[in-house]
Amino acid sequence: MAENTNNNDKKEGNVLAGFVLYKDANMDWARFKKSLKDDWGIETDDEVKDNALVFHTEGMVVACSLMPNPVPNKEAEECAKNNILWKDGAAEVSKHQAHVMMAVMNKFDGMEQALLFAKIAYSLLKLDNAIGIYKNPTVYEKEFYMNFAETIKNDELPVPILLYTGMYLAKDGLCAFTQGMTFFGMNELEIIDSKQQPDQVVSFMFSIEEYVLSExxxxxxxxxxxxxxxxxxxxxxxxxxxxxxITAKIGF
Structure with a gap:
């Protein structure tokens, strides 16, 4: 359909960051580390110091730090409104009283970095008091994110959590767009003024995203x-x- 290209070897040292939201500041570091090992085969002997854990894996640096307070300035609540698939997102997110700042650093391959990020986030979300993960420009609901991260175990790309897909109603139809394709060295995608139903537009966007990223x-x-x-x-x-x-627009 289109020419193969792979621009994943962009500048090194990029940071991929997010905030895992919790109902309270009771952080079960032992269970987090157990999930890393049991679910992903990631082992770390590093100790938790001052409610923070920093370790190396897969040639990258992972840092997780507990903040015993909500994300400042209602930022997470506002961005939760951008999640077109989580109707009560903002209300649920407003219940968070603590968060873990997580980052995966030393990028050498965009996809490997993004997949490692998803694995770490999955294990943080596995804790009972987790609500979701704020990764600009949206907040993903816990079960939604974990279900897609699980597919990594089957060598599938969890596209809906690797990219943000937005949608809004314009004067002449539905518009949809991605944020995050540029991280993988590709143009963002858009659909402009579609006459299709919202669920069809979202489903089509996910399919196109998966095709472009996987191929x-x-x-x-x-x-x-x-x-x-x-x-x-x-x-x-x-x-x-x-x-x-610059974006690639598809007539749908």
Missing amino acids: HVELKDGETIGFSEEQKLPISVGDGVSIKG
């Missing part, structure tokens, strides 16, 4: 794309409508 393809201006012989959807590449920068 490392570049969507080119003037080409078409489709998931069947009959489906030939036009691609246009240019300035973004919903987001800044």
Whole structure:
């Protein structure tokens, strides 16, 4: 469908960060470390100091630090409103009283870094008092994030938690867009003024995202794309409508 490209070896040292939200500050570090080992085969002998754990794995540095207070300025509550799939997200997120700042550093491959981030987040979310994870520009509900992270065990890409997919109703139809493709060295994706139903638009976006990321393809201006012989959807590449920068827009 499109030319293979792999720009994952961009600048090193990128930080991938997020905030795991908890109902209280009772942090079960032992259970977190047990999940890392049992679920992902990640072992660390590093000790928790001042409610923080820093360790090396897969050639990267992981840092997790407990903050016994909510994320400042209602930032998490506001960003929870961006989650189109979590209706009560903002209300649930407002219950958090503590958070763990987590970061995966020393990127040498965008996808490997993103997958390690998902594994660490999964094990932090496994704790009973976890609510969800705030990863700009949205907050993912605990079960949603964990269910997709589980698919990594089957060598699947958990696309809905690797990228943010936004959607809104414009004057002439539904618009959808991604945030996060540039991390993997690719253009963000957009659908502009679709006449399809919201669930169809979201499902289609997830499918396109998975195809582009798993096959490392570049969507080119003037080409078409489709998931069947009959489906030939036009691609246009240019300035973004919903987001800044160059985007690949698919006529859907």
